[in-house]
Amino acid sequence: MGISIVITSGKGGVGKTTTTANISTVLASLGKKVCMVDLDIGLRNLDSVLGLTNRVVYDIVDVAQGRVVLSQALVRDPKFEDNLYLLAASQFTDKYALDQTSLESIISYLKQRFDFVMIDCPAGIEYGFQNAVTVADGALVVTNPEIASVSDADRVVGILENMSMPITPHLIINRVRKNMINNGTSMKIDDIVNHLGIPLLGIVIDEDEVIAASNSGHMVVLDDKSNAGHSYRNIAHRMLGENIPLDILSETKKTGFLGRIFGRNN
Amino acid sequence: MSDVTLKGSKDGYVMIISDQGNFSNSLKELKKLIANQNVGSSEEEVIQVTIKTGNRLLTDEQVKELKTLFSEYPEIEIKSIDSEVEAKSSIENLIKSSQMNIEAGIVRSGQKLEYDGDLLFLGTLHEGAHISATGSVFIIGDVHGVVQAGYPDNTGVAICGNLIGAAQLRIADVIEIATEDNADKFKDNSFAYLDDLHTINVEDIQNYREIIKDSRKRTV
Numbered sequence: 001m002g003i004s005i006v007i008t009s010g011k012g013g014v015g016k017t018t019t020t021a022n023i024s025t026v027l028a029s030l031g032k033k034v035c036m037v038d039l040d041i042g043l044r045n046l047d048s049v050l051g052l053t054n055r056v057v058y059d060i061v062d063v064a065q066g067r068v069v070l071s072q073a074l075v076r077d078p079k080f081e082d083n084l085y086l087l088a089a090s091q092f093t094d095k096y097a098l099d100q101t102s103l104e105s106i107i108s109y110l111k112q113r114f115d116f117v118m119i120d121c122p123a124g125i126e127y128g129f130q131n132a133v134t135v136a137d138g139a140l141v142v143t144n145p146e147i148a149s150v151s152d153a154d155r156v157v158g159i160l161e162n163m164s165m166p167i168t169p170h171l172i173i174n175r176v177r178k179n180m181i182n183n184g185t186s187m188k189i190d191d192i193v194n195h196l197g198i199p200l201l202g203i204v205i206d207e208d209e210v211i212a213a214s215n216s217g218h219m220v221v222l223d224d225k226s227n228a229g230h231s232y233r234n235i236a237h238r239m240l241g242e243n244i245p246l247d248i249l250s251e252t253k254k255t256g257f258l259g260r261i262f263g264r265n266n
Numbered sequence: 267m268s269d270v271t272l273k274g275s276k277d278g279y280v281m282i283i284s285d286q287g288n289f290s291n292s293l294k295e296l297k298k299l300i301a302n303q304n305v306g307s308s309e310e311e312v313i314q315v316t317i318k319t320g321n322r323l324l325t326d327e328q329v330k331e332l333k334t335l336f337s338e339y340p341e342i343e344i345k346s347i348d349s350e351v352e353a354k355s356s357i358e359n360l361i362k363s364s365q366m367n368i369e370a371g372i373v374r375s376g377q378k379l380e381y382d383g384d385l386l387f388l389g390t391l392h393e394g395a396h397i398s399a400t401g402s403v404f405i406i407g408d409v410h411g412v413v414q415a416g417y418p419d420n421t422g423v424a425i426c427g428n429l430i431g432a433a434q435l436r437i438a439d440v441i442e443i444a445t446e447d448n449a450d451k452f453k454d455n456s457f458a459y460l461d462d463l464h465t466i467n468v469e470d471i472q473n474y475r476e477i478i479k480d481s482r483k484r485t486v
Contacts, residue, residue, distance in 0.1 A: 042376060043376075044394075048393070048394075053393060053394065053433055054433040054434060054443050054444045054445065055443050055445070057434070057441055057443070078445075091375060091376045091394050092376060092377075092378050092396065
């Protein structure tokens with residue numbers, strides 16, 4: 001029996017979808033069975049980030065409304081043998097097309113078949129969000145080191161705590177700017193963690209490669225040289241219970257000339 | 267003159283129910299007529315009868331009555347019920363399904379356009395968008411989304427023209443997904459159709475006439 005984890009943030013544009021795609025990819029490459037579920041009905045893009053758009057034939061609303069069975073709607077990512085699947089959101093209906101009961105049965109079926117059911121939550125805290133968080137066993141709250149994002153994350157953490165999930169929500173701080181940390185103009189990681197009061201699972205550096213990879217339908221975690229990719233890999237390992245020290249400096253390490261020649265072993 | 271006439275033709279027996287008479291009276295006459303024919307159980311073969319209703323279109327109810335009447339005579343079977351006239355609504359559908367639609371705008375992600383008949387697509391189909399026609403689709407514009415022809419089950423149609431960049435081609439119930447492996451199949455000046463294995467095949471547009479003729483033969 002697997003677990004379902006919702007990736008949420010409150011605010012839009014902080015990197016929920018990228019985070020979902022990258023962490024799921026790492027978990028799958030580590031041999032876990034992973035199914036990603038896109039619940040951003042009407043504004044789906046997990047499929048494009050993964051480069052799977054072409055393969056989507058049926059979506060979660062088709063399953064919920066009984067037009068197809070669940071296994072017909074699962075899109076397999078051919079890059080990861082039999083480990084990584086996507087259940088796409090519907091692009092042609094609105095969010096009310098998916099009701100709580102059918103979503104619950106879909107997720108509970110997926111949990112029997114997969115180790116991890118990673119749920120990409122829509123932005124906001126309305127219907128779609130409510131649906132997504134009620135079917136999750138745990139949550140990853142994604143935030144950026146900026147005041148608007150942290151304050152929305154705070155609101156979300158409050159809602160999540162009231163729901164008493166089996167697994168406590170964990171925090172991922174995304175889009176951390178190296179230069180701003182170095183010259184002290186960014187919000188401090190410690191301050192954010194203290195403010196939100198939930199365990200920190202990892203921080204991810206803001207990097208051009210992340211966007212470049214998404215645009216080409218590849219995952220930045222498959223790029224050995226990327227700092228962000230490294231951070232996502234660490235996050236996935238921590239999710240599997242490995243004790244990887246959370247060293248902000250190493251995640252934000254600048255690689256010198258020699259480092260680039262001899263490869264990066266961080 | 268009686269309301270019901272029985273005729274033999276080279277295609278078998280024809281029963282003509284006059285469109286002038288009262289229908290329930292005609293049914294009674296029909297019953298008498300069948301009884302008079304003395305069709306016995308000695309006949310091995312079931313007799314096929316075409317029923318012609320002239321300038322009268324039978325309602326579903328009347329067709330049912332007619333069928334119930336015939337169910338009493340297992341040795342006679344209705345081959346078809348033909349009328350000289352057609353309901354306006356079915357004519358409208360017929361016209362719709364044979365018309366050529368022209369779409370020239372941008373179809374954006376999340377939009378789904380459906381057409382009765384053929385579609386001439388001059389616009390741009392964005393990723394995540396969907397165009398669907400009951401007939402063939404002819405693409406002169408750019409497509410990056412899902413293009414569907416022959417919805418839901420018309421196999422004798424094609425998707426023609428510029429197939430470059432389409433995410434999926436769908437014909438009737440068959441779906442072809444564009445992947446790295448088959449990307450070179452999705453060319454300009456080509457057309458996609460259902461071959462005799464019921465899979466989507468792409469050919470050069472020059473061969474359209476011949477191949478579609480074959481494919482329609484299979485359908486009929």
